Amino acid sequence: MKTHDRAKAAPEIGHASERLIEDRRVKDKTKTQAGTAVCERCQAVGMHKHWFVDNALYESMAGNPLVRMVVCPGCKRIEKKVYEGEVLLDSPLLAENREMVYGTLYHAAAKAFLRNPLSRVALIEEEGEQIRIVTTTCTLAERLGKAIQKAFKGKLKIKPSKDEKFVFVKWQRREN
Ligand SMILES: [Zn+2]
Numbered sequence: 001m002k003t004h005d006r007a008k009a010a011p012e013i014g015h016a017s018e019r020l021i022e023d024r025r026v027k028d029k030t031k032t033q034a035g036t037a038v039c040e041r042c043q044a045v046g047m048h049k050h051w052f053v054d055n056a057l058y059e060s061m062a063g064n065p066l067v068r069m070v071v072c073p074g075c076k077r078i079e080k081k082v083y084e085g086e087v088l089l090d091s092p093l094l095a096e097n098r099e100m101v102y103g104t105l106y107h108a109a110a111k112a113f114l115r116n117p118l119s120r121v122a123l124i125e126e127e128g129e130q131i132r133i134v135t136t137t138c139t140l141a142e143r144l145g146k147a148i149q150k151a152f153k154g155k156l157k158i159k160p161s162k163d164e165k166f167v168f169v170k171w172q173r174r175e176n
Helices: 003-027 029-034 055-061 073-079 098-115 138-152
Strands: 037-039 045-047 050-052 068-070 085-090 121-127 130-135 155-160 167-172
Touching (some): 045 055, 098 121, 138 167
Parallel strands (some): 037 068
Antiparallel strands (some): 045 050
């Protein structure tokens, strides 16, 4: 993810995360850093078993010997192919508005990642008039489907699996 995109999405979540980080940093710096980890792949920061994205904080911690370099739970999900969502987009509009479609998907995914670094797009496939997206969380699959429906109208179906933690999201627009 590009830095400027994170910065753009940051104000929407800035309030809560900023407050938490500032409080912990100021009041309990040494203890916090000893238990802190950063992800070597996506640069997410983990504190007290909670992962979030904060560029400034990452920069301030890089190279600190008290901070562990690890692979965060979100990156592990992608590596181990732990998927919780599938989105199928189906419409001739997709090819006609490629830039807007991918812009919408990217924006929704970036926002979801900032809120919860476990939320990742693991796979995107295009075939004919369809785009198939596999995600690491249910919420992300739902967000992607809703974002596309908001931008392009059409029909959205969200079907959670009965047997496992998995959601199937289908968006379709077929009218002429
Ligand atoms: Zn990571």
